[in-house]
Amino acid sequence: MTSEKILKTANNLFHAYDIRIERNELDNESFNRLCDAEAYYIKNVLKTNKIIVSRDTRLKSGSYMQLAIDRFISAGLDVLVSLNPISTCQFYFSVINRPNHAGIMITASHNPPWYTGEKIVGLNCEPIAAHVGPAGGLDAIYDFFIKGLFVDNTTKGTVTVISDVDDYVNFAIKYTGLEGKKLSKIRIIADFMSGSSGFEIMSAFQRLGANITALNLVPDGNFPSGTPNPIVRKNIENTLSLVEKKKGEFDFLFVFDGDGDRIAIYNSDLEFISPSIIISYIANSLSMLPSGGIKVGLDSKSVPLVKSELENSGFKTVLIPNGHSLIKDMLKKEIISFAAEETAHYYLRLINDNVVFPFESTLLIALIFSSCWEQDRSQLDKLISLQKLIYSIPEWSYFFENDEKKALALEQVKSRFTNDGYEVFDKLEDGSSLGAFILEKKFCNGWCRATGRSSQSEKGLVRMMLYSSSQEILNDAFNTIEKIMKGV
Structure with missing residues (x-):
């Protein structure tokens, strides 16, 4: 070479x-x-x-x-x-x-x-x-x-x-306290997007007697059902069209990404439930696990009202960076006990002989969520109602031909919004980089939050997300971002 x-x-x-x-x-x-x-x-x-x-x-x-x-x-x-x-x-x-x-x-x-x-x-x-x-x-x-x-x-x-698949399934059922129990009420449709997590998920839920239907179960590296990113709605349009015809026959749609370390959860109305809502819903159960705790990691894109909801319930919230390795490093250092990214990643820790093992397990999350729902549906409904109080545009992307243009676009967004009175947050509690930025402003008639980041896994990609208390403010912020991004 x-x-x-x-x-x-x-x-x-x-x-x-x-x-x-x-x-x-x-x-x-x-x-x-x-x-x-x-x-x-x-x-x-x-x-x-x-x-x-x-x-x-x-x-x-x-x-x-x-x-x-x-x-x-x-x-x-x-x-x-x-x-x-x-x-x-x-x-x-x-x-x-x-x-x-x-x-x-x-x-x-x-x-x-x-x-x-x-x-x-x-x-x-x-x-x-x-x-x-x-x-x-x-x-x-x-x-x-x-x-x-x-x-x-x-x-x-x-x-x-x-x-290790049998040992993994056995561990998950035992660790979540479901050994000898049944998940007999919840009705799930699971889309595996032709990825590699189907065997373990189906094995565990079938053992527990759950009513679960699989879509795109067989692993296929061509990913015929679409790019295996479950939080991008266009990637699962075929699934959503199919599931739409089964309304009344299921409670939740679980969608797993290509390597099975993301789980996107949609309700029976096919509305995406924010991972920060999910982590808040199952926080008590996670805190009671053998390796539990009360320090909850939330990323820059989390639903704004979730932070106060968790803190009112006795949890400490910690702002986390983007990126699985950085979040696991925080778990390893015991800065956080568990966490969620709005990309549908969930993070846990296992502790054995005083050694902390950072862990991702969509199987554990799926089992804990299902168990919580069978015991108390009202709390989830309450949290989803908070999500519905907020107007949002889920994370969307822009592509640039080189890193210089990508960096310029992000800098111009920050500059324009700060000139318009927005505050910028781009540091963690310890002063290190967030790996993204949050732009926030309170108006006389509401508020708005924008987040932006440069993708670390796909060339030329910038990701943005918006939350606001009103559709009008949201639209204004979106149009401003569009004009900047398309003008670079």
């Missing part, structure tokens, strides 16, 4: 939270170089020779997995491998149960079908991201990739096939 190609590939490959790239930009030579850098990091920084490798259902995930196994064995690593596509949540479970192993999940999560990538964790399931993890995490792996470092090892490692 030429130095120019190495640098270009590295800059396209390494992102703030994980590895993400369009697969036509990642040839076998570049992927092998990445594996060499990861093996060097695992052996020389993490000081282990044990790794778990898993994958989702994306096209080429299988071939990348084979390359990774071969490369890691050559570097002297002992590899545990889940051969079939699994969810990222199940992958985390596998690593947590083998805390002396590092882990690599080959996935591009909710991105379009032509993307690939990896999520990397260290020992004790510690997140590895830019500036996060031993020796700077991904920063160190980036450096090793550029330098072409590899492990020169004459003793080859081993490969062992594992399957």
